[in-house]
Amino acid sequence: MEYIILAINAILVKNILLAQYLGNCPFMGVSKKMETATGMGMAVIFVITFATSITWFVHHYLLVLLKIEYLQTIVFILVIASLVQLIEMFLKKIVPALYKALGIFLPLITTNCAILGVAVLCINNEFNFLQSLFYALFSGVGFALALILFAGIRGRFEIAYIPKVLQDTAIALVTAGLMALAFYGFMGIDNSLQALMIK
Amino acid sequence: MKKTIAHEFLKGFWEILPPFRLVLGLCPVLAVTTAVENGIGMGLSTTFVLFFSNVIISSIKKIIPKKVRIASYIIIIATFVVIVELVMKAYFFSISKQLGLFINLIVVNCIILGRAEAFASKNPIYLSAADGLGIGLGFTLSLILISTIREILGKGTFLGMQVMWNSYEPFAFMVSAPGAFVCLGLILALINLFPKK
Numbered sequence: 001m002e003y004i005i006l007a008i009n010a011i012l013v014k015n016i017l018l019a020q021y022l023g024n025c026p027f028m029g030v031s032k033k034m035e036t037a038t039g040m041g042m043a044v045i046f047v048i049t050f051a052t053s054i055t056w057f058v059h060h061y062l063l064v065l066l067k068i069e070y071l072q073t074i075v076f077i078l079v080i081a082s083l084v085q086l087i088e089m090f091l092k093k094i095v096p097a098l099y100k101a102l103g104i105f106l107p108l109i110t111t112n113c114a115i116l117g118v119a120v121l122c123i124n125n126e127f128n129f130l131q132s133l134f135y136a137l138f139s140g141v142g143f144a145l146a147l148i149l150f151a152g153i154r155g156r157f158e159i160a161y162i163p164k165v166l167q168d169t170a171i172a173l174v175t176a177g178l179m180a181l182a183f184y185g186f187m188g189i190d191n192s193l194q195a196l197m198i199k
Numbered sequence: 200m201k202k203t204i205a206h207e208f209l210k211g212f213w214e215i216l217p218p219f220r221l222v223l224g225l226c227p228v229l230a231v232t233t234a235v236e237n238g239i240g241m242g243l244s245t246t247f248v249l250f251f252s253n254v255i256i257s258s259i260k261k262i263i264p265k266k267v268r269i270a271s272y273i274i275i276i277a278t279f280v281v282i283v284e285l286v287m288k289a290y291f292f293s294i295s296k297q298l299g300l301f302i303n304l305i306v307v308n309c310i311i312l313g314r315a316e317a318f319a320s321k322n323p324i325y326l327s328a329a330d331g332l333g334i335g336l337g338f339t340l341s342l343i344l345i346s347t348i349r350e351i352l353g354k355g356t357f358l359g360m361q362v363m364w365n366s367y368e369p370f371a372f373m374v375s376a377p378g379a380f381v382c383l384g385l386i387l388a389l390i391n392l393f394p395k396k
Contacts, residue, residue, distance in 0.1 A: 019376050021230035025223060025309050070285060073303045074277040081270055110273070113226050113307040120303050165391040166384075169222050173384030180377035 003134050005193050010138035013190045016114050017146040018180040023114030027147060028172055030105070037151030041144025043105040045137070047087065048115050051080050052136035055119040056129055076119055081110045114143055150179060202322070204329045211333030218341060218383075219390045221334075223309040227301050228342060229379040235358050238346030240294040242339025244287065244302065246332065248279040249311050253331030257319040272315045273306065280305045310338065349373045349382055 016022045023044070030036045055076050063069050088106045091099035109115060118139050122132040153175055162171055215221045218228050227245070231237040252275050256263075263271045284302050287295035295302060305311070314334060319327040350356060353373030355363035372378040 021226050021376065021379070022304075024225040024229060028222060028225060071281065073280050073284065073306055074274065077273055077277050077306050078270075081273055110269075111307045111309055111312055113304045116307050117300060117304055120300055124300070165388045170384045170388040170391060173380050173387060175384075177377045177380030177382075177384060180380055184375070184377060 003131075005190075006131060006134050007138040008193065009190060010135055011142040011145060012183065012186040015142045015146055015183055016118065016139045017143055018176070018183045020117070022117040023112050023143060026108065026112055027150065027176070028169055030108075031147060031151045031154050031172070034148070034151050034155060036105075037147045038144075039101055040105045040108075041147045043102040043109055044112065044114065044143050045140035046102070047080075047084060047106070047109050048118055048140040048143070049133065049137045050087065051083055051115050052119050052122055052132055053129070054083060055079055056122060056127075056132045059123050072120070072123070073116075076116055077110075080115055080119070084110050114139070146179070146183075150176065153179070202326055204325060207326050208329040208333040211330070211335070211337035212340065213337075215334070215337075216341060216390075217310050217334060217338045219387050221310065221313070222387075223313055224311075224338070225383075226304060227308060228345065229376075229383060230301055231298055232342055232346035232349050232379065233353065233374045234297070234350050235343060235346045236294060237297050238342035239339065240287070240291065241298055241301065242335070242342040244283045244298075245305055245308060245311070245338055246335025247283055248276060248305055249314060249335040249338075250328065250331040251279050252276045252311055253314060253319040253327040254324060256315045257322060257324045257327035260320050263320075268320065269312075269316070272312060272320075276311055276315070277306050310334065345383060345386060348386070349378065353378065 010016075014020055017024065017027050026040055026044075030040045058075060058079055059069075059072065063072060063075065084106055088099075091102065091106075118136050122135055127135060154172060157171065166174075211217070213220075218224055224245075227241050231241045252272070255275050256272055280303065283305065284295075287298075287302060314331060318330050322330070347357065350358075351362060352370045355361065355367045355369050373382060
């Protein structure tokens, strides 16, 4: 039950894109086409889960033991950068089909703040390993969901009349705001689930 | 076109003013601009990191091998972010609490890596320094602009002082996540009304 709540929280209530402001550069950058949005979404789910599980171990069994927690940022970003590189090489050799689908998005992911953000959030919230894994996986799903929905909406811009000053990023931001407003409605679910838990 | 220090410094304030002209680094812009104080803190931290990473990267650009340049840039940037993090925790604890996660996330702010790749790796030190300082201060001004609008409308205060009349009902939408997107979008549209030069 606890994990279901964690999942719903991560996907809908505290969606990393729309409620926690993480990963907005790719949100604006790759959402113009459905295919790129899907590819980016899948790549993020993949990397965020791996990265968070590794950084969790690195934090608890390396940084804490050596008492160098203040190096967290530098170590985490290094772990993420090398992990992304490794996944890229691995996929290229073993699963070329998947590599073709995700290939160009992988290098971009290093600088996606959602990855580092979720890794640090898991440490800050003092999640145990399983919780971190779930939280990361479902944050990734939430990211993909919001990105793909947004790409669907952005596809309609091509046939709509948009004033010149609002074109491109400006209208995209306003639309994202309206979408975030819709996601705001899920706040209620969280409360009722909490109540259910207590019963 | 001849490159002068003044030009490289000033372009960050209008020509490629981040995050409006240079649409990068949106996450901190959306997240921390609920109060002017946070906006200033974030802007100055980013300026510090951007200035020093630009200077260092530009001075050792010949030593860094081409293939691992991105990783090297990230390490240099991360070093300065750790410095900022520790200094903020020691001297500006309340702001550092407010900014929280977003101080760590300066590492992955695309503006900094973008400037390193697009400018500092190709230009001499003094131009890179001017570029970093200009873009950083431009970014700070943008953050102050957005957070002023959001704080005054959303809370009725400016830097914590009451500025609206007493019966003013705070427009809470402005300080929430959806309000951040809409507000930034509308300011972007407003700035698009004016030509680049």
